[in-house]
Amino acid sequence: MESIEGNEKAVCAENANVKSSGPSDDAEKSPKKKHYEIDIFRGWCKSCGICAAFCPRDCISLDKDGAPVIADSTRCTGCGWCEMHCPDFAINVREKTSVKARSEEI
Numbered sequence: 001m002e003s004i005e006g007n008e009k010a011v012c013a014e015n016a017n018v019k020s021s022g023p024s025d026d027a028e029k030s031p032k033k034k035h036y037e038i039d040i041f042r043g044w045c046k047s048c049g050i051c052a053a054f055c056p057r058d059c060i061s062l063d064k065d066g067a068p069v070i071a072d073s074t075r076c077t078g079c080g081w082c083e084m085h086c087p088d089f090a091i092n093v094r095e096k097t098s099v100k101a102r103s104e105e106i
């Protein structure tokens, strides 16, 4: 499969600074940093690679067969670019909530 990396990532200008700052910036160390869970529904995924190409934080990579795998969910900012561009609605990102936070909502 032909790689679509490069041009596609340039589209995400809003997140360019976030990406360049890398995982060791202050936001990463903040105790208030939000954490996200990235789910890929294998039954719907056609391994097009768009999600990996669009992710400005390199959270998603492709395996040897071109299927997306979560490389590092701790880098995810919840920007939603992968979800928005998946043509098959096969990827979902949601914020992880603590048990304490969930119990406070009830």
Ligand code: SF4
Binding pocket: 036, 038, 054, 055, 056, 057, 058, 059, 060, 075, 076, 077, 078, 079, 080, 081, 082, 083, 093
């Ligand atoms: S929401 Fe998707 S595109 Fe955005 S950082 Fe997380 S995995 Fe990457």
Ligand code: SF4
Binding pocket: 040, 044, 045, 046, 047, 048, 049, 050, 051, 052, 067, 068, 085, 086, 087, 088, 089, 090, 091
């Ligand atoms: S964009 Fe959607 S269909 Fe394409 S590889 Fe990612 S999850 Fe699969």
